[in-house]
Amino acid sequence: MNRLNLITLGTRDIVKAYKFYKDLGFDTSIRGTESNPFIIFFRNEGSRIALYPIDELAKDINHDNPPAISNTFPGITLAYNAKSMEEVDEVIKKAAAAGATIQKEPKTTDWGGYGGYFTDLDGYYWEVAYGEDWEFDESNMLVINDQ
Numbered sequence: 057m058n059r060l061n062l063i064t065l066g067t068r069d070i071v072k073a074y075k076f077y078k079d080l081g082f083d084t085s086i087r088g089t090e091s092n093p094f095i096i097f098f099r100n101e102g103s104r105i106a107l108y109p110i111d112e113l114a115k116d117i118n119h120d121n122p123p124a125i126s127n128t129f130p131g132i133t134l135a136y137n138a139k140s141m142e143e144v145d146e147v148i149k150k151a152a153a154a155g156a157t158i159q160k161e162p163k164t165t166d167w168g169g170y171g172g173y174f175t176d177l178d179g180y181y182w183e184v185a186y187g188e189d190w191e192f193d194e195s196n197m198l199v200i201n202d203q
Contacts, residue, residue, distance in 0.1 A: 060103055062103070062104045062105070062106055063103060063104070063105050063106070063134065064105075064106040064107075064108050064113060065105065065106070065107055065108070065176075065178065065180055066108060066109065066110030066111075066112075066113035066114065066125070066178070067107050067108065067109060067110055067177070067178045068109075068110055068177075068178055069177070070093050070096065070107055070108070070109055071090070071091065071092075071093065072177055073096075073107050073176070073177055073178060074086070074090070074093060074096050074107060075154075076154050076155055076156070076176060076177050077096075077098065077107070077154075077176075079150075079153070079154035079155075080147075080150055080151060080154050081150070082098045082099075082100060082105075083098065083099040083100065084096050084097065084098055084099065085097045085098075085099060093107075095107065095108050096108075101195050101196040101197070102195050102196060102197040103197075105134075110125055110178070111125065127179060129181070130180075132180075132181075133173075133181040133182065133183050134180060134181070134182050134183070135182070135183045135184075135185065136182060136183070136184045136185075137185060137186070137187075137190060137192075137198045138171075138184060138185065138186040139186065139190075139192065140186055141162070141170045141186050143186065144162045144170055144171055144172065144184050144185065144186050145162055147184045148161070148162055148172050148174060148184055151174045151176075151182070151184075152174070155177060156174040156175060156176055156177075156182075157174060157175045158172065158173075158174050159172075159173040159174055159175055159181065160172045160173040162184070165185065167187075168187070168188070169185050169186055169187040169188070170185065170186045170187075171183055171184055171185030171186060172184055172185075
């Protein structure tokens, strides 16, 4: 088990979440209609993301005793690895224009890179970061080298 194929984000309003991510530039595939989607998949490079109603996601985990849904930090972040500091700034601005809450304006990081954070409409934390020595493969995935 050496890969992650899909990240599913439970959303409180799948129609608004769809518009938010569409405004960020994600290419999507809808099961259902734009006004009444069942699930939305993103055709992004590398890993895949899906949006699914959060109450249905909780029931999918355990129909008889679904996990509690809360607005607290879930202990997970999603990351967009940029290829320049300018791209970090552009993505953060685009996220704000789409309705994101900027949690941390882009700045030099403790690890020597450059990045910031925003939360989407459902409170999921996204890191947008750049590292000077980062390399990307043919699928635009960050290459992780042993150090």
